[in-house]
Every structure is written in structure tokens, then in C-alpha cells.
Amino acid sequence: MNRIAIRNGHVVDPSSRVDGVRDLFIASGRIVAVGEAPDGFTPEIEIEAAGRMVCPGLVDLSARLREPGHEQKATIASETRAAVSGGVTTVCCPPDTSPVIDTPAVAELVRHRAKQSGRAWVLTLGALTQGLEGEQLAEMAALKAEGCVGVSNAGRPIRNSEVLRRALEYAATYGLTVYLQTRDPWLGQSGFMHEGSVSTRLGLPGIPETSETVELARCLLLIEQTGVRAHFCRLSTARSVEMVADARARGLRVTADVADHQLHLTEMDVAGFDPMFHVIPPLRTLRDRDALRAGVAEGVITAICSDHQPHEPEAKLAPFNGTLPGISALETLLPLTLRLVDEGAFDLNTALARVTRGPAEILGIETGTLTPGTRADLCVIDSGHAWRLDPGALLSHGRNTPFRGWEFRGRVTHTLVQGRLVYELR
Amino acid sequence: MxxxxxxxxxxxxxxxxxxxxxxxxxxxxxxxxxxxxxxxxxxxxxxxxxxxxxxxxxxxxxxxxxxxxxxxxxxxxxxxxxxxxxxxxxxxxxxxxxxxxxxxxxxxxxxxxxxxxxxxxxxxxxxxxxxxxxxxxxxxxxxxxxxxxxHPTQAMLDMLTIRRHKGAFDSLCVAIVGDILHSRVARSQIHALNTLGAGEVRVIAPRTLLPVDIESLGTRVFTSLGQGLAGADVVIMLRLQKERMQSALLPSEHEYFQRYGLTEEKLALARPDALVMHPGPINRGVEIASSVADGPQSVILRQVxxxxxxxxxxxxxxxxxxxxxxxxxxxxxx
Known part of the structure; x- marks a missing residue:
């Protein structure tokens, strides 16, 4: 197997508290040393990383790869290629494919396709209920046996509280983490953007803050009752951050993530009716955005994800409420996260922790670190490289991004997955 | 951006x-x-x-x-x-x-x-x-x-109606009554009145029919028709659609008419020369009494x-x- 040396890079690994210029050595797909080469190590490949940053490969808690079922939008092959070009070495797919990942066969299909064509690690969440319909439990034990790392209803409502309670209990039986994106089945269901002064002005039906927090409250109480390990996906409001912080302080086993666009954009960005800003949960107020940033800084939110949702062009070529929500975001996860460091929201180590070890811990996987002995999933970043985002240059099949023309600093030059060079910037 | x-x-x-x-x-x-x-x-x-x-x-x-x-x-x-x-x-x-x-x-x-x-x-x-x-x-x-x-042309025809009957805008108090939440007409009227320098723009509705933070568009909010009409020079009634009863915004047409319907008695609370307007089509007996819609202060057909x-x-x-x-x-x- 390949022996690789990455020379003179600025190694930044929040989990092993390394932050300095070091050599890094890889053999048989694993990191064997950081600093001094092991005795007798003779590299077959050397990567010169002077002036560059070497950090763990990014772990993305939510990326729709659109396969199976929506191949007109994207495929596992196209999106994993996009992922590694952005330094993302592990992606986790929600179960709302078509068919839904509610049987081992579909989970197996995704795993097979990922192995065949994928460059990055592709993990799956199994369905919490059959067909995500919120009525009958999915075969969670079988899904776990097939490799699903958790279960989720992918933001679809479970109206019946008894069903939700039993689903949480059943998941707890098998030690499965439940991923919950909370949205009340009624409040703001016909809405398209945050309910506030901008929705009033635009005449777009609103989604109130309580759409998220009312359901969050119900889930928290049932999590407390059942003792299940739960993760809250895509927090969008200041109040949600407070509620999760309180629950953690009381000892509940809950974690939370935020989509990177929520840390940059607000309801004001919707004011031009541009469908690229149509996302669920919606972009909220500046106060919410700042509270989410603080939640990330303080560790209430331990993961930033891309919430990648690639679309074909037609899906966004209509008036705002005739369009599908979502952003093609895999390739902006790292640049948007680094930009938060430049903007002073938090330091580099915090930023990287939230896209590496933070999400890996939530998923319960060994990656997201450069600790010797672990799998060599990592990337090299030219942090001085300034560039401007051109949607046409994205590798994802989805070019739906609101960040057209944004200037970023930092670009991935090499990505390694299990010690294999899967991407190199040419 | x-x-x-x-x-x-x-x-x-x-x-x-x-x-x-x-x-x-x-x-x-x-x-x-x-x-x-x-x-x-x-x-x-x-x-x-x-x-x-x-x-x-x-x-x-x-x-x-x-x-x-x-x-x-x-x-x-x-x-x-x-x-x-x-x-x-x-x-x-x-x-x-x-x-x-x-x-x-x-x-x-x-x-x-x-x-x-x-x-x-x-x-x-x-x-x-x-x-x-x-x-x-x-x-x-x-x-x-x-x-x-x-609905900008509707708002401008309303402004033309007001200007032809009242002259200048600056001293006028205009009250818009009814389903502001769903009304594109009301939004355009509010912008037009404020741009043309109307003295005061009021909106009058129960809270379920008021969009959040409607004050930010430059309006004064009233939930009582009687208080909102006091001193008004122009009263603009909005159409109430029947679907509003199904979506839990209102209990009944009857209660709505009791509280927010424009009757002669309620109109008497506005200025004696107040204009009564409506973008149409009107629901007689729901948001406006026939005697007011067809009365001397109504300019509803002029608007058309x-x-x-x-x-x-x-x-x-x-x-x-x-x-x-x-x-x-x-x-x-x-």
C-alpha cells in the first residue's frame, strides 16, 4: 500500500490539539505519524505543503446525493466528486431518497453505488418510520445491521405523539441516534420564508419561529422520557439554540447542527424574490443568525453542515414560491466556514472542529481527526488562495447557489480518502 | 445582492x-x-x-x-x-x-x-x-x-379617486379595513399613500388578519373598527374571502360583520365627508352593508x-x- 509523506504543512487538527508546521506520514490508508517519520519510513509519494494547511477531511452531516430516484438532479458519482473537491471526505445522506431508505435493500443499494463510483465515504441514515409517513416504525434494527448510522424522518412530520414516543424508544433499544429536523406539521406549513417584516412586505406566506420551536419542545420532552440519544438538525432560530443549551445543561444526550448558509444569510436576502435564497428551514433574522454563530462558538452546536440539495436549473426557474428549496452547498462548506473565521465569529480551531471531529462524534465514527492510527481522510488547503464563486465552475450537478460572486479565501489543493489521493487542484 | x-x-x-x-x-x-x-x-x-x-x-x-x-x-x-x-x-x-x-x-x-x-x-x-x-x-x-x-394599478386608481375627491393627500387620514394579511391591494395602497404623503394610514382588523410587523410599512394599527374610524377622511374596505373561515382565522361571517362590517352607524364615526371605497367585488352584508355600498359617501363605481x-x-x-x-x-x- 501507498506510503505518503505530506511535508512542511501547517497541520491543524482540533481533536488532537495540533496546530503547527509538521510533516505527516501515511501508510496502508492510515495516519502513522505526525511530526517525526516512523523508523525506516520511505514514502512513495511526497506532497509538498509548505505554506498550506493540512487538516482532517470534512464530515458533512447532511448531503442529498439524489440517488436513487432523482438522478436528473445529481448522482452519487457527481456529488462525491464535488465533495472531495471541497475537502469533504465523509457525507451522510438523509433517507428521503426515492424509494425511501426504509429497507435494508435501499441502504445496500446506496452503499453499493457509493463503493462503485464514490470517492468520499457515503453514510446513510435509515428511516424512522416506513415511507417517512410518520405512522409505522421502520425496520430500524435491520437498517442498522445494513450500516445505517442513525435514523431520521428527514424533516417529515410525525403528527402522532404516541408514534413519535415509540419510535424514539425503539431506536433507543438498538442504540441508534435519532436525527430530528423539527417542523410543526401545521404552523407555517404553507409558508415559504421567515414570518416577519420582510414576509409582510413581500406578501410571501410566513413560517414563524414557533414552527421550529414548538416541535423542538415536544421532541425534547419525549427524548427526556425515552432516554434516546438525539441530534437536532438545521437549527434556525435563537430560541432553538437556547432550548438545546438548556437541555444539554440538564444532562440530556442531545446535540445539534446548523447549515452553513444560516450563519451567513438572513431574511433580508430574500427581499429580491431570488429563489436561490429559498431554503427550509427559512433564513431568519440577523439576531437569529448571530445567536446561531454564538451557539457554534460556545459548543451548543457542535457541527456545521452543508445541507447540500442540488437541483436541476428548472427547479429554481420560477417565481419564489413556485421553486424547490435548497442550495447546492458541498463545495461551499469549507469556504463559508473559513469565512466565519475571517469575520471573527470564532477561531480557526473551533471552525475546523465543527466540520471535522464535531460531526464525526455525532455520527459515532472514527474519522475527523489526524490522530496517528486513524484512517487517513484529510485535505490540504491553500489558505491564501483568493477566489470568486462561479456557479458554472461547481463540480456538483446542482448549480443552485446564492453565493454567486462571493469572494472566498482558501482552496483545497489535495484530498485524501483512506490514504488515497482522490482530488488534486490542477 | x-x-x-x-x-x-x-x-x-x-x-x-x-x-x-x-x-x-x-x-x-x-x-x-x-x-x-x-x-x-x-x-x-x-x-x-x-x-x-x-x-x-x-x-x-x-x-x-x-x-x-x-x-x-x-x-x-x-x-x-x-x-x-x-x-x-x-x-x-x-x-x-x-x-x-x-x-x-x-x-x-x-x-x-x-x-x-x-x-x-x-x-x-x-x-x-x-x-x-x-x-x-x-x-x-x-x-x-x-x-x-x-397590485399597483389598483392602488393608483384608488389614489386617483382620493385625489379627485379630496385634493391633496397631506392632511388625510385613510383607514384600510379588513383582511390586510392576504391583501396585495392593501400593501400597495399603504406604499402609495405613504409616498404621496398621506397624513395617517391606518389598518383595522382582528389580529388574525394583520400580518406581523405591519407597522413597519408605515401604518397605525387598530383592532377596533370604532376607534380606527374616528377622524378618518377615507375608509377603504377590503373583500373578505370565505376561505378565511375554514383556516381558523375567523369564527363566522356573522361575527365579522358585527365587529368589522361597515354599517351606516359605524360610518357615522368617521368624518362626515368621509369617502367609502372598496376594490371590489363586494360582499354585501359581510364586510359592507348595502346601504353604505350604495350610499352617498360611496365612490366604489367611480373607482372602476x-x-x-x-x-x-x-x-x-x-x-x-x-x-x-x-x-x-x-x-x-x-
Whole structure:
């Protein structure tokens, strides 16, 4: 197997508290040393990383790869290629494919396709209920046996509280983490953007803050009752951050993530009716955005994800409420996260922790670190490289991004997955 | 980046003249006054035995309606015909869009037929902005109502009605009553009244029919009809749709009429010379009593007549053919 040396890079690994210029050595797909080469190590490949940053490969808690079922939008092959070009070495797919990942066969299909064509690690969440319909439990034990790392209803409502309670209990039986994106089945269901002064002005039906927090409250109480390990996906409001912080302080086993666009954009960005800003949960107020940033800084939110949702062009070529929500975001996860460091929201180590070890811990996987002995999933970043985002240059099949023309600093030059060079910037 | 207020880069041309008419919000007072002045001159045309002027001869105007409408569509049609334009009426329930064609494809196909203007009504807020963004360089878009966002020609015909009956705006107190939440008319009226310098704009409704933070558009909020009407010079009633009862916004038509219906007794709380207006179609006995709708203070039918003049003004200005538009633009460059 390949022996690789990455020379003179600025190694930044929040989990092993390394932050300095070091050599890094890889053999048989694993990191064997950081600093001094092991005795007798003779590299077959050397990567010169002077002036560059070497950090763990990014772990993305939510990326729709659109396969199976929506191949007109994207495929596992196209999106994993996009992922590694952005330094993302592990992606986790929600179960709302078509068919839904509610049987081992579909989970197996995704795993097979990922192995065949994928460059990055592709993990799956199994369905919490059959067909995500919120009525009958999915075969969670079988899904776990097939490799699903958790279960989720992918933001679809479970109206019946008894069903939700039993689903949480059943998941707890098998030690499965439940991923919950909370949205009340009624409040703001016909809405398209945050309910506030901008929705009033635009005449777009609103989604109130309580759409998220009312359901969050119900889930928290049932999590407390059942003792299940739960993760809250895509927090969008200041109040949600407070509620999760309180629950953690009381000892509940809950974690939370935020989509990177929520840390940059607000309801004001919707004011031009541009469908690229149509996302669920919606972009909220500046106060919410700042509270989410603080939640990330303080560790209430331990993961930033891309919430990648690639679309074909037609899906966004209509008036705002005739369009599908979502952003093609895999390739902006790292640049948007680094930009938060430049903007002073938090330091580099915090930023990287939230896209590496933070999400890996939530998923319960060994990656997201450069600790010797672990799998060599990592990337090299030219942090001085300034560039401007051109949607046409994205590798994802989805070019739906609101960040057209944004200037970023930092670009991935090499990505390694299990010690294999899967991407190199040419 | 997009932000409120920059729509004028879309609505006005490089010389600051009207190119599309999408929303009243953010338009300078000069443009609104131009529309009213031009409309005044067209009111006369409608009263002559020969009701036509040749301003838009040879132009083709498409009335593209994705929602049913009688009054708005017919007054746009009459306005176009009185300007000597050719008019194409497209009702979407019988057209290709009902078969799944996208709005953009419909627009591009109609543009390929060398049409010059689209008058569009659509159920989605922002639909006319979308069309303006994708319009060919010679094509103008006029918004005839988009979702709950804007209905700018309705607001301007209301302004014309007020100005012709009351003169100046600055001392006026205008009360808008009813379903503000779902009303594109109310939103456009609020912007128009504030831009034209109305003394006070009030909205009156139960809290379920008030959008959040409606104060931020420049209104004073009342939940009591009696208190809100006190001292009003103009009372604008909004139509209440029956669906509102199903969606838990109101208990019943009966209770609504008891609390917010405009009766002679309630109207007596406003100024004695207060105007009563309604964009129509009216629901007698739901938001307004027949005796008030047909009473001496009602100008509801005048609004309809003025609607033609305002639409003639907007169409001719957007096509650069208004009798006075060029001179005005030259006089007050901005």
C-alpha cells in the first residue's frame, strides 16, 4: 500500500490539539505519524505543503446525493466528486431518497453505488418510520445491521405523539441516534420564508419561529422520557439554540447542527424574490443568525453542515414560491466556514472542529481527526488562495447557489480518502 | 445582492422613466404624481363620444391571467383598446400552462410572437418581478396582482379617486379595513399613500388578519373598527374571502360583520365627508352593508371608471408614449 509523506504543512487538527508546521506520514490508508517519520519510513509519494494547511477531511452531516430516484438532479458519482473537491471526505445522506431508505435493500443499494463510483465515504441514515409517513416504525434494527448510522424522518412530520414516543424508544433499544429536523406539521406549513417584516412586505406566506420551536419542545420532552440519544438538525432560530443549551445543561444526550448558509444569510436576502435564497428551514433574522454563530462558538452546536440539495436549473426557474428549496452547498462548506473565521465569529480551531471531529462524534465514527492510527481522510488547503464563486465552475450537478460572486479565501489543493489521493487542484 | 428598494433599477429606465410597473414600493413620488396627472387627462377621453387615442397603435398587449378576474382584466382590456393597441387575452385555465408549461416558457413563446407588453396576474408573490427579470429588452411588464404582494394599478386608481375627491393627500387620514394579511391591494395602497404623503394610514382588523410587523410599512394599527374610524377622511374596505373561515382565522361571517362590517352607524364615526371605497367585488352584508355600498359617501363605481384611466396612463408611460411623460422627466431629472 501507498506510503505518503505530506511535508512542511501547517497541520491543524482540533481533536488532537495540533496546530503547527509538521510533516505527516501515511501508510496502508492510515495516519502513522505526525511530526517525526516512523523508523525506516520511505514514502512513495511526497506532497509538498509548505505554506498550506493540512487538516482532517470534512464530515458533512447532511448531503442529498439524489440517488436513487432523482438522478436528473445529481448522482452519487457527481456529488462525491464535488465533495472531495471541497475537502469533504465523509457525507451522510438523509433517507428521503426515492424509494425511501426504509429497507435494508435501499441502504445496500446506496452503499453499493457509493463503493462503485464514490470517492468520499457515503453514510446513510435509515428511516424512522416506513415511507417517512410518520405512522409505522421502520425496520430500524435491520437498517442498522445494513450500516445505517442513525435514523431520521428527514424533516417529515410525525403528527402522532404516541408514534413519535415509540419510535424514539425503539431506536433507543438498538442504540441508534435519532436525527430530528423539527417542523410543526401545521404552523407555517404553507409558508415559504421567515414570518416577519420582510414576509409582510413581500406578501410571501410566513413560517414563524414557533414552527421550529414548538416541535423542538415536544421532541425534547419525549427524548427526556425515552432516554434516546438525539441530534437536532438545521437549527434556525435563537430560541432553538437556547432550548438545546438548556437541555444539554440538564444532562440530556442531545446535540445539534446548523447549515452553513444560516450563519451567513438572513431574511433580508430574500427581499429580491431570488429563489436561490429559498431554503427550509427559512433564513431568519440577523439576531437569529448571530445567536446561531454564538451557539457554534460556545459548543451548543457542535457541527456545521452543508445541507447540500442540488437541483436541476428548472427547479429554481420560477417565481419564489413556485421553486424547490435548497442550495447546492458541498463545495461551499469549507469556504463559508473559513469565512466565519475571517469575520471573527470564532477561531480557526473551533471552525475546523465543527466540520471535522464535531460531526464525526455525532455520527459515532472514527474519522475527523489526524490522530496517528486513524484512517487517513484529510485535505490540504491553500489558505491564501483568493477566489470568486462561479456557479458554472461547481463540480456538483446542482448549480443552485446564492453565493454567486462571493469572494472566498482558501482552496483545497489535495484530498485524501483512506490514504488515497482522490482530488488534486490542477 | 438584492434588498428592498432596489426594484427601481428594474422598474425605471436609465432616464428614470417607468419601464415596468411591478410595485409601488420604492417608486419616487414624481412617478406616482405623473401617473395620476396622466390618468386625469385620460379620464376626459373616457367621457368623450369617441373614446380612443392613437398612442399605442400597432402595439400588442397580452393580458396574461393565471387567476380569474373580471374587473381588472376587462378594465385593462378597455384601457389598451382605448389606446388603440391590439389585445390578446390569455386565460390560463384553458392554455398550455395548465398542461404544465412553465411561466418562463409561456413568456418566451408569447415574446416570440412580437408582443410588446404583458399585463400579468399570478398567484405567486414576485411573479411579475420574475417576468421582468426575464423580459426581452423591448417588452414591458405590468403587474395586475401577484400573490399577496402587490397590485399597483389598483392602488393608483384608488389614489386617483382620493385625489379627485379630496385634493391633496397631506392632511388625510385613510383607514384600510379588513383582511390586510392576504391583501396585495392593501400593501400597495399603504406604499402609495405613504409616498404621496398621506397624513395617517391606518389598518383595522382582528389580529388574525394583520400580518406581523405591519407597522413597519408605515401604518397605525387598530383592532377596533370604532376607534380606527374616528377622524378618518377615507375608509377603504377590503373583500373578505370565505376561505378565511375554514383556516381558523375567523369564527363566522356573522361575527365579522358585527365587529368589522361597515354599517351606516359605524360610518357615522368617521368624518362626515368621509369617502367609502372598496376594490371590489363586494360582499354585501359581510364586510359592507348595502346601504353604505350604495350610499352617498360611496365612490366604489367611480373607482372602476378611474381604473381604466389609470391603466391607460401606466401602459402609455411604460411604453414611452405618454403625452406628458417625457417633458416631466426632462423637467425633474433625478
Amino acid at each position: 438584492n434588498f428592498p428598494g432596489n426594484w427601481n433599477t428594474m422598474q425605471l429606465d436609465a432616464q428614470g422613466r417607468l419601464r415596468h410597473f411591478l410595485t409601488v414600493e420604492g417608486l419616487p413620488r414624481r412617478i406616482l404624481t405623473d401617473i395620476l396627472d396622466t390618468a386625469d387627462s385620460f379620464v376626459v377621453v373616457g367621457e368623450q363620444p369617441v373614446k380612443k387615442v392613437p398612442l399605442l397603435r400597432g402595439k400588442t398587449i397580452v393580458n396574461l391571467f393565471f387567476e380569474t378576474s373580471t374587473r381588472t382584466r376587462t378594465t385593462f382590456e378597455l384601457a389598451a383598446k382605448r389606446l388603440s393597441a391590439d389585445v390578446l387575452n390569455i386565460n390560463v385555465s384553458t392554455s398550455a400552462t395548465a398542461k404544465g408549461e412553465s411561466l418562463l416558457d409561456t413568456q418566451k413563446n408569447l415574446e416570440a410572437m412580437h408582443t410588446d407588453m404583458f399585463v400579468v396576474r399570478h398567484q405567486h408573490s414576485g411573479a411579475s418581478h420574475f417576468m421582468a427579470q426575464h423580459a426581452a429588452p423591448h417588452v414591458s411588464i405590468v403587474n395586475a396582482g401577484d400573490g399577496q404582494h402587490a 371608471s378611474y381604473g381604466i384611466a389609470v391603466r391607460m396612463a401606466v401602459m402609455s408611460m411604460a411604453m414611452g408614449r405618454s403625452p406628458g411623460a417625457r417633458e416631466t422627466a426632462a423637467k425633474e431629472p433625478e
